[in-house]
Amino acid sequence: MSRTSKDGARRGYAATRGRGQARSAGFRCRHCGATVGPILYGGHHRNHCPYCLYSTHVDSSRMGDRASICGGLMEPIGAFTRPKGEHVIVHRCVTCGFERYNRIAGDDDFEKVLALPVVPQRGGPGEPAA
Ligand SMILES: [Zn+2]
Ligand SMILES: [Zn+2]
DSSP: OOOOSTTGGGGHHHHHHOTTOTTTOOEEOTTTOOEEOOOOSSOSOOOBOTTTOOEEOOOSSSTTOOOOSOOOEEEEEEEEEOTTSOEEEEEEETTTOOEEEEEOOTTSOHHHHHHSOBOOOOOBTTBOOO
């Protein structure tokens, strides 16, 4: 796998607008290729693509820690609903098998979330069972 660091050339327009937004700035989905903008509503951690729901294995044990060196693509393998009615996507890294749970964002493709296989709720790293 070849990894270019931060596709510098393509960020021209973003650099002129997004000042001081390093963490929640957009990214380019490595699965479907969509350019994903900063999250608009319904959350503040954009950690997966709202169109295909794929994520990237960059966090290790805690949300946003960016401690993992894996960098693998994380496939949405299922979803469950918490008692509070919160939808959670289960992502599994296709490279190392690491699983994590991510709350959906307000602008995720909800049809796709509903189309995922329903899995039993489980606790996981950084996501204590509610
Ligand atoms: Zn995508
Ligand atoms: Zn991984």
